[in-house]
Amino acid sequence: MTANWQGNGGLVAATVLGLVLLLALPQIVDPVMMIELTSYVIMAILALSLGLIWGYGGILCFGQSAFFGIGAYAYAIAVINFGDSTVPLLLSIVVPGLFAALLGYFLFYARITDVYFGVITLTVTLILYKVMGATSGSQYVIGAAPLGGYNGIPAVPPLNFPGRPDVALSFDGLFYLSGLTLLAVYVGLRLMLKSRFGQVVVAIRENERRAELLGYDARFYKLATFTIGGAIAGLAGCLFANWGMFISPDVFGLAQSAQVIIWVIVGGTGTLLGPIVGCFAIQWIATKLGAQQLLNANLVLGTILIGFVLLVPKGVVPTVGDAFRRLKFRPYVAPLVEQRRVP
Amino acid sequence: MSSSDCILETRGLEKRFGGVVAIASVDFNLKQRELRCLIGPNGAGKSTFFKMLTAQLKPTTGQILFDGVDITRAQPHQVSRLGIGIKNQVPDVFNNLTVAENISVAARSRHGKARAAAKGKDVMERLGLTSLTGRLVGELAHGQRQWVELAMVVALEPKLILLDEPAAGMTADETNKTAELIREVNKSAAIVVVEHDMQFIKQIAQTVTVFHQGRVLIEDTMDKVQGNELVREVYLGKSEDD
Numbered sequence: 360m361t362a363n364w365q366g367n368g369g370l371v372a373a374t375v376l377g378l379v380l381l382l383a384l385p386q387i388v389d390p391v392m393m394i395e396l397t398s399y400v401i402m403a404i405l406a407l408s409l410g411l412i413w414g415y416g417g418i419l420c421f422g423q424s425a426f427f428g429i430g431a432y433a434y435a436i437a438v439i440n441f442g443d444s445t446v447p448l449l450l451s452i453v454v455p456g457l458f459a460a461l462l463g464y465f466l467f468y469a470r471i472t473d474v475y476f477g478v479i480t481l482t483v484t485l486i487l488y489k490v491m492g493a494t495s496g497s498q499y500v501i502g503a504a505p506l507g508g509y510n511g512i513p514a515v516p517p518l519n520f521p522g523r524p525d526v527a528l529s530f531d532g533l534f535y536l537s538g539l540t541l542l543a544v545y546v547g548l549r550l551m552l553k554s555r556f557g558q559v560v561v562a563i564r565e566n567e568r569r570a571e572l573l574g575y576d577a578r579f580y581k582l583a584t585f586t587i588g589g590a591i592a593g594l595a596g597c598l599f600a601n602w603g604m605f606i607s608p609d610v611f612g613l614a615q616s617a618q619v620i621i622w623v624i625v626g627g628t629g630t631l632l633g634p635i636v637g638c639f640a641i642q643w644i645a646t647k648l649g650a651q652q653l654l655n656a657n658l659v660l661g662t663i664l665i666g667f668v669l670l671v672p673k674g675v676v677p678t679v680g681d682a683f684r685r686l687k688f689r690p691y692v693a694p695l696v697e698q699r700r701v702p
Numbered sequence: 703m704s705s706s707d708c709i710l711e712t713r714g715l716e717k718r719f720g721g722v723v724a725i726a727s728v729d730f731n732l733k734q735r736e737l738r739c740l741i742g743p744n745g746a747g748k749s750t751f752f753k754m755l756t757a758q759l760k761p762t763t764g765q766i767l768f769d770g771v772d773i774t775r776a777q778p779h780q781v782s783r784l785g786i787g788i789k790n791q792v793p794d795v796f797n798n799l800t801v802a803e804n805i806s807v808a809a810r811s812r813h814g815k816a817r818a819a820a821k822g823k824d825v826m827e828r829l830g831l832t833s834l835t836g837r838l839v840g841e842l843a844h845g846q847r848q849w850v851e852l853a854m855v856v857a858l859e860p861k862l863i864l865l866d867e868p869a870a871g872m873t874a875d876e877t878n879k880t881a882e883l884i885r886e887v888n889k890s891a892a893i894v895v896v897e898h899d900m901q902f903i904k905q906i907a908q909t910v911t912v913f914h915q916g917r918v919l920i921e922d923t924m925d926k927v928q929g930n931e932l933v934r935e936v937y938l939g940k941s942e943d944d
Contacts, residue, residue: 555810562807565796572756572794573858574782574811 370549373632374542381538385531393534395646398602400537403638404595406622407544410634412588413623415552417564418581419473422480423592423619425487426455428610430593431600432491435515440502445521451597452590459589460582467578467585481616488611511607515600528601537598541635544591548631551587560584621660625667627674636676709734709862709892710755715764717750717916724750726916727764732862737888739903739924740896742913743936748896749791751913752864756788757781769861782811787860791867791896793847797840801831801850804839808854818857825857829883844871852880856887863887865895869902881905912936 385393409423433454437447462483466476495508504512518536520526528536551557563570563577571577600606609615618641626637641660648656671678710732717725725747732738740748753759755766757778766774773781796804805825809818826832829849834842839850848868855863865884869877877899884893884906897903903910907924914936920927927933 555815558803558807558810562796562799565798566794568758568778569794569796569854570807571778572758572782572788572790573808573854574779576777576779 370546373549374546377538377542377545381535381542385534394530395642397530397534397537398599399639399642400534400541401595401598401602402618402622402642403635404537404541404544404598405592405619406626406634406638407541407548407631408588408591408595409619409623410626410628410631411548411591412585414628414630414634415557415564416560416581416584416588418585419477420480420585420588421477421620422482422484422616423588424610424612424615425480425484426459426589426592427596427599427615428484428487428491428606428608429455429458430596431606431610432512432596433593434597435512435600435606436501436504436506438516439504439512442516443522443524444516444518448518448597451600452594455593455596456586456590460586463582463585463589467581470578484611484616485613488608491608491611507607509608511605511609513605515604515606517601517604518597533598533601537602540594540598544594545631545635552631556580556583621664623674624664625674627676627678630674630676630680633674633676637674640675707733709736709769710894711767712755713765713767715751715754715766716762717747717754717759718762723916725754725761728916728918730911730918732892732894734892735888735890736892737884737906737908738892738894739907739910740894740913741898741903741910741927742919745915746913747916748913749866750916752788752790752866752894752896755781755864756786782858782860785861786864787855787858787862788864789848789851789855789866789868791870793844793851795839795847795851795854798838800836800838801826801842802835804850805831805853805857809857812858821857821859825853828886829853829856830879845873845876848872849876852883856883859890861891863891863893865893867896867898869897869899877902878905 384396388396405423405427408426409420412418412420412423430451434444434447434451437450438444441447462480466479471479491506492509494506495510497505499506499508506512516527517533518528520528552561559570559575560580562573563575563580567577570580596610599610622637622641623634624637625641626635627633641663644663645656645660648654648659667674673681708731710730712728712730715725715728715730716723728747728751730751740751742748750759754761755768757773757776757780761774764774765772768781768784768786771784773784776784796807799807802822805822806818809822809825812818813821826835829852831846831849831853834846839847842850848871852865852868855865868884869880872880881902884895887893895903895906904924909921910924910927911921912919912927912930912933919932919936920930922930
């Protein structure tokens with residue numbers, strides 16, 4: 360009962376902190392940095408989706424950017440055709456969700472294991488990269504939307520107030536919307552992980568055979584987790600298309616796929632805060648490195664990743680959490696040591 | 703045997719790994735609420751047999767009937783839902799979850815939230831795990847982890863419980879407690895126990911089935927089995943040409 364209350368207390372505190380940051384940041388940060396910050400927030404949603412699939416579901420997905428890109432393309436193509444952004448926004452969640460469900464169905468029900476799963480999902484992303492890249496030419500048009508090959512789709516119309524295409528979302532508005540989405544996804548996932556469904560997902564990660572022997576169909580639970588993760592990534596893709604007002608096959612590229620994994624590794628798997636922290640930190644460092652000429656940015660980022668894998672394998676958030684727990688439990692250690700000394 | 707008083711039946715069950723025959727045409731019958739002990743030297747096929755009963759391995763040929771349902775080609779979770787619970791030989795638990803969470807996951811597989819909580823509490827009290835509820839299972843001693851797995855199986859309220867070496871790595875006290883628990887659970891479920899500890903088997907045994915080289919060697923009371931010349935040969939490792 361107490362633990363339950365503390366859990367909810369932590370969630371309430373995180374929500375309040377999130378809302379405060381959301382309202383305060385635009386007041387104290389300069390406009391140029393706000394543009395950067397908005398993209399961090401959008402990418403953090405993508406990082407969360409992988410944090411769920413990999414950190415909690417134990418599913419090694421190297422192609423999370425596939426769903427991100429499909430969401431972005433689904434939004435862009437639909438909004439160019441429809442004008443109003445309400446249905447395109449929904450499509451940016453539903454289409455990648457369905458794609459994840461279809462792909463996941465074949466992989467999980469064929470009992471494809473970890474490494475193969477990673478290879479196949481990465482390959483799917485790279486295939487999408489090639490396919491979308493091959494769509495330059497006037498014959499590759501969906502409705503009124505030309506796909507544009509490697510040049511992508513320029514001038515993607517922004518989100519608008521539901522049913523009112525004339526009331527478009529401003530850039531500040533996009534920051535607030537992205538921030539609220541990140542917060543909602545975070546809170547939603549926290550609640551989901553506390554439910555029976557979430558408990559079973561984690562149990563399957565811990566020991567799939569035991570979970571099945573307890574009567575849970577691991578294939579179904581993994582598929583559901585994968586689909587939810589795909590849908591969330593798609594939503595992030597929609598926001599990303601809004602941020603740049605542009606979308607190109609680069610979202611399916613190797614660099615994009617690798618980035619997400621790095622954010623989750625650095626922030627820490629098995630937590631929801633970790634992927635968010637990792638995403639913000641790495642992107643911020645990448646931005647700072649991009650502004651100087653002394654060192655190659657990718658070289659430094661690579662060094663950071665190797666450093667983390669070797670020195671902080673659990674990631675930032677779990678490591679800090681462990682340190683706090685050790686401090687908290689210190690009073691219990693002393694009497695045990697005393698007891699042992701008594702003959 | 704009529705199917706009404708028979709909970710488990712295998713017909714000509716066979717498992718081959720390449721050229722190796724692990725289980726050869728086993729016809730096995732178990733009555734409702736029966737307590738059966740399964741013994742035999744290492745490699746006799748006991749664990750393979752258990753794994754086939756719980757769909758962890760697919761039989762090469764033969765048929766498995768549980769409570770009148772053919773489960774030969776079922777999935778592990780379906781077999782579990784029909785009412786077979788198994789404790790594997792090596793503690794098969796969720797190491798990074800607490801004791802309470804382990805048992806909760808098991809109980810919630812069958813019951814709603816309130817009943818699962820009550821059932822979990824009851825099982826933990828019966829198995830003396832209450833003081834360990836908040837501990838991570840991976841940090842516990844081998845014997846304690848065996849208890850956690852046992853508690854998970856009991857929380858499922860299965861009709862048939864398969865226990866693969868439940869007393870392995872336990873102290874004499876713990877072994878007695880396990881025997882006591884098995885007798886109690888047996889009031890509502892059929893149980894098959896694989897064990898090497900003869901003292902333990904004597905405590906609980908009604909009928910004993912002896913496996914040898916993938917076949918049923920003999921099936922009788924403990925006294926008769928112990929007096930059997932063939933069984934002695936098998937256990938002492940005497941081969942035919944000695």
